[in-house]
Amino acid sequence: MTDGLNMSRRLRRTAYTQNVEAAGVTGYSIVNHMLLPKGFQKSVEEDYWHLREHVQIWDVSCQRQVEIAGPDAEKLVQLMTPRNISKADVGDCYYLPIIDENAGIINDPVLLKLGKERFWLSIADSDVLLYAKGLALGANMNVNVFEPDVCPLAIQGPKAENLISKIFGNQIKNIDFFKFGWIEFQGTQQLIARSGYSRQGGFEIYLQNSNLGSDLWETIWEAGIEFEISPGCPNLIERIEGGLLSYGNEFTRENNPLEIGLAKFCSLDGSIDFIGRAALEKIATSGVKKKIRGVTFDGDKCPTCSMPWPVMVGDEKIGQITSAIWSPRLKKNVGLSLIDRHYWLPKQSVEVHSQDNKIRLGEISSLPFI
Amino acid sequence: MTDGLNMSRRLRRTAYTQNVEAAGVTGYSIVNHMLLPKGFQKSVEEDYWHLREHVQIWDVSCQRQVEIAGPDAEKLVQLMTPRNISKADVGDCYYLPIIDENAGIINDPVLLKLGKERFWLSIADSDVLLYAKGLALGANMNVNVFEPDVCPLAIQGPKAENLISKIFGNQIKNIDFFKFGWIEFQGTQQLIARSGYSRQGGFEIYLQNSNLGSDLWETIWEAGIEFEISPGCPNLIERIEGGLLSYGNEFTRENNPLEIGLAKFCSLDGSIDFIGRAALEKIATSGVKKKIRGVTFDGDKCPTCSMPWPVMVGDEKIGQITSAIWSPRLKKNVGLSLIDRHYWLPKQSVEVHSQDNKIRLGEISSLPFI
Numbered sequence: 001m002t003d004g005l006n007m008s009r010r011l012r013r014t015a016y017t018q019n020v021e022a023a024g025v026t027g028y029s030i031v032n033h034m035l036l037p038k039g040f041q042k043s044v045e046e047d048y049w050h051l052r053e054h055v056q057i058w059d060v061s062c063q064r065q066v067e068i069a070g071p072d073a074e075k076l077v078q079l080m081t082p083r084n085i086s087k088a089d090v091g092d093c094y095y096l097p098i099i100d101e102n103a104g105i106i107n108d109p110v111l112l113k114l115g116k117e118r119f120w121l122s123i124a125d126s127d128v129l130l131y132a133k134g135l136a137l138g139a140n141m142n143v144n145v146f147e148p149d150v151c152p153l154a155i156q157g158p159k160a161e162n163l164i165s166k167i168f169g170n171q172i173k174n175i176d177f178f179k180f181g182w183i184e185f186q187g188t189q190q191l192i193a194r195s196g197y198s199r200q201g202g203f204e205i206y207l208q209n210s211n212l213g214s215d216l217w218e219t220i221w222e223a224g225i226e227f228e229i230s231p232g233c234p235n236l237i238e239r240i241e242g243g244l245l246s247y248g249n250e251f252t253r254e255n256n257p258l259e260i261g262l263a264k265f266c267s268l269d270g271s272i273d274f275i276g277r278a279a280l281e282k283i284a285t286s287g288v289k290k291k292i293r294g295v296t297f298d299g300d301k302c303p304t305c306s307m308p309w310p311v312m313v314g315d316e317k318i319g320q321i322t323s324a325i326w327s328p329r330l331k332k333n334v335g336l337s338l339i340d341r342h343y344w345l346p347k348q349s350v351e352v353h354s355q356d357n358k359i360r361l362g363e364i365s366s367l368p369f370i
Numbered sequence: 371m372t373d374g375l376n377m378s379r380r381l382r383r384t385a386y387t388q389n390v391e392a393a394g395v396t397g398y399s400i401v402n403h404m405l406l407p408k409g410f411q412k413s414v415e416e417d418y419w420h421l422r423e424h425v426q427i428w429d430v431s432c433q434r435q436v437e438i439a440g441p442d443a444e445k446l447v448q449l450m451t452p453r454n455i456s457k458a459d460v461g462d463c464y465y466l467p468i469i470d471e472n473a474g475i476i477n478d479p480v481l482l483k484l485g486k487e488r489f490w491l492s493i494a495d496s497d498v499l500l501y502a503k504g505l506a507l508g509a510n511m512n513v514n515v516f517e518p519d520v521c522p523l524a525i526q527g528p529k530a531e532n533l534i535s536k537i538f539g540n541q542i543k544n545i546d547f548f549k550f551g552w553i554e555f556q557g558t559q560q561l562i563a564r565s566g567y568s569r570q571g572g573f574e575i576y577l578q579n580s581n582l583g584s585d586l587w588e589t590i591w592e593a594g595i596e597f598e599i600s601p602g603c604p605n606l607i608e609r610i611e612g613g614l615l616s617y618g619n620e621f622t623r624e625n626n627p628l629e630i631g632l633a634k635f636c637s638l639d640g641s642i643d644f645i646g647r648a649a650l651e652k653i654a655t656s657g658v659k660k661k662i663r664g665v666t667f668d669g670d671k672c673p674t675c676s677m678p679w680p681v682m683v684g685d686e687k688i689g690q691i692t693s694a695i696w697s698p699r700l701k702k703n704v705g706l707s708l709i710d711r712h713y714w715l716p717k718q719s720v721e722v723h724s725q726d727n728k729i730r731l732g733e734i735s736s737l738p739f740i
Contacts, residue, residue: 004397006408009678009692010495011399012620027374029381033495033618038376061557068720100503125380125403133470139644141508248380248403252555274425275507306377322379 004370011035014061015151015213019221024232031062031125040231045328047230048237051200054160056222056232060197061151061203066109066121066129072144076136081111081273082257082266088113093193095179096265097257098128103279104253105260106131108245110195112180112206120206122152124247135244135275151213155220159227160202168192172203185219186212197234199242199368206349236325240334243294243367249322250292250336256283259338260292261367289317290338294369297352297362301326302333310353311337311362318343321352327369333360334369373538377514381405384431385583387520389591393601396423401432401495410601417600418607421570425529426602427590430567430574431521436479436491436499440513443487446506450476451629452636452644458483463548463563466635468498474623475630478615480565482550482576485626492574494617505645507627521583523575525590529597529657530572538562538591542573545552555589556582567604569612569738606695610704613664619692620662620706626653630662630709631737660689660708667722671696671737672703680723681707681732688713691722697739703730704739 005011005028012034014020026039037059040047048224050056050186068076078085080333083096098121107128121128124210132145155164164172166240168183172192175181180193191206207216221229245251251260257280258266268284295311308320324335343350348364372452375381375398382404384390394536396409407429410417438446453466464481468491478497479491491498502515525534534542538553542562543552550563553575561576570583577586591599602705615621628636628650638654639648665681676688694705705722718734 003395004375004409005373006397007373007614007674008619009675009677010401010616011676025373027376029376029378039374076625100505106500127500130476130497130501131504134501134506135508136469136504138505138508138511181527181599246378246380296560304377305379306381307379341597 014059015207015210016059016061016153016217019214019217020059020231024173025231032064032123032127034062034064036062037231037233038061039233044236044325047232048235048328050228050230051157051198052237053158053233053237054228055155055157055163055202055224056230057217057224058154058233060154060234063122063152065148065150065206066123067118067131067146067148068132068143069118071117072136072141072143073119076132076141076143077111077119077121078272079135079221079274079351080132082277082280083137084266084267084272085111086272091117091179093195095178097262098131099257099274099276099280099330100253101276101279102257103276103283105247105251105255105257106253108247112191112193120150122206126247149208149210151207151210153216153220154196154202155205156196156198156202156232157200163220163224163227163229164192164203167219185216190210198238199244200234200238204207236323237327240249240325240326240328240336241369245292245336245337246323250338255338256280258283258287258288261291268336288341290340291344292367293319293337293339293344294365294367295319295321295335295337295350295352295362296330296365296369297333297335297360299333299358299360302335302354303356303362305335305355307355309335309355311339312351312353313343313349318350324354330369333362336367339364373646384429385580386429386431386523386578386587389584389587390429390601395601402434402497404434406430406432407601409603414606414695417602418605418698420600421527421568421602421605421608423528424598424600425525425527425533425572425594426600427587427594428524428602428604430524433492433522435520435576436493436502437488437516437518438491438502438513439488440725441487442506442511442513443489444512445552446492446502446513447481447489448642449505449644450502452638452647452650454637454642455481456642459488460485461549461551463550463565465548467632468501468662469627469644469646469650470623471646471649473626473653474648475617475621475625475627478617482561482563490520490557492576496617519578519580520589521577521662523577523586523590524566525575526566526568526570526572526602527570533594533597533599534562534573537589539544555586558582567614568608569614569663570608606693607697610693610695610706611697611699611739613706613739615662615706616693620708625708626650626658628658629660632688653737658711660710661714662737663689663707663709663714663739664707664735665689665691665707665720665722665732666700666735666739667703667705667730669703669728670729672705672724672730673726675705675725676683677725681709682721682723683713683719690740692725700739703732709734
């Protein structure tokens, strides 16, 4: 389902928007008050197969950075998350939940440790900047919190490493998963991480200096032609099959990290203190009431999921699908839902009430879908 | 300029979206992670004339409420704004800037005082909820900060009062501008304020309970037929002509309240304390370097302004237009821009570099345009 998007300055353009337009973008979403391209003149299915085989270039500038710098920087970051960051080294990327006093999730960014007293939070769709500013001001911390001029560009797909090493040298092959290093571009040092919002491998270049955006895009594009590079974006089929969750879709402030599979990023041994600790410990003790699961379901290709779809067992609503799409590989519809504890085992039969008013037979699946 | 908007649950539907769809919505913007309708099968110009003559119904649910309740509620609200709220009565609406430690604007909401210890902030496009939560948690305040289920619906235009009194009774005529009262709807008490994002007069109903949304829309619609009611939305021509600013468009965190005409809402006499006070006092002492102004400019109808357009005097950039449109009443293009102090007097000649690569002759105007 695509409707019209009326443009204004408030829906911020990125360092690559002119390249994205030239590449034939057909639709956007809005993340962090910024344009996120969502399609390029081919179907989501064509895009899916291409991503699994070749390499794509994605404008993910909407992954804004919240820079936290100064003597209290580590203290402030730790206050915001149940993940223990005390062992992080410079060059590490940490995926982590940020939670409020009720253990409700405020965001699920990637933390980049740039220095002993300098961090970036590469954020999903909520103003973490304002939360961090509020905490720092309220608690009188000695930190500077701001949004630097950084526009991430993702290179995703199995040929990403060959493409990136061709342009920037073989040393990028030494960067491990969820680590970052540095490349030189037009006389500047730019941060590159082995990461990205797909299961196909690749890199994200955190370009500092928007003015270099177009040149960076074109440099990668031209070198990528021999690898059949294509403009792309996070692919909904690949994301759902891979069990990659989306803040605001699969989970919101109504949910806690234990429900969405992030127990491994929650230190509940008392070794660290953070906002929401008491609430999270209480939830851990009593056990969560629902957990994230996959749901496969029958019928023709399902419509776009723009509102939660009830997942039913008999007359009981046991969950709601928040993202869904037809999988051309699995030959059925796949969706993501938090599922009540009594029904969350794989193979449980369910009915899905999709927003085209159809009732579809389905079953619970583990994640990722295989 | 309209591109595609790819829907997902994260771009939240409102209590009225199904009514808006049935009324033939053609495009949206995204504000506070929620759909804001931006057009209905007629031109912005037709909509403009209609709004000035009749009455319209607008889904402005994206004006989310941040509820701040508890013993420290007033203290927290005052901490966030330079406007003195100590004299506010229950039933008052206060337009006010929220600023950070640098006096940069975080939002420009309307404050509604619901009780001695209970406030709503009806917000523009940024997560004030997270800022307020951060402050409250950091400073250990005794307040509850949350987003209640409230979907504002605006009734705007010269016939709004007659329509609303026909449905809800003549007592609504006693509600003054920027005050609120209560109406009964289906056995519930609902808040109604004389306010709205136009200069044509009208009301905003802060509907509590999304489930009543469709019925409320239809009730107003049916009663409105005799007043030639139309579905609508904030009208860009009317807004710019009226000098109504938009957070994220005309001003951002880079700007302070004194630049955008809000000096009257800044208590700098030392009677109150708030975040950013020292920074704001310093700016007030040295004088602002730029101020918001209107710009009229020639040529054919200008395109949509989706990026800042340089405003030039000779080789010097003296401002940037952030919203602009053709005014069918004034028969020229009108825009809004912060303008450097040396050039901000009305009648100053300028050149506008619009994003269709045209250079247009123009001049500075006071606001509102007349």
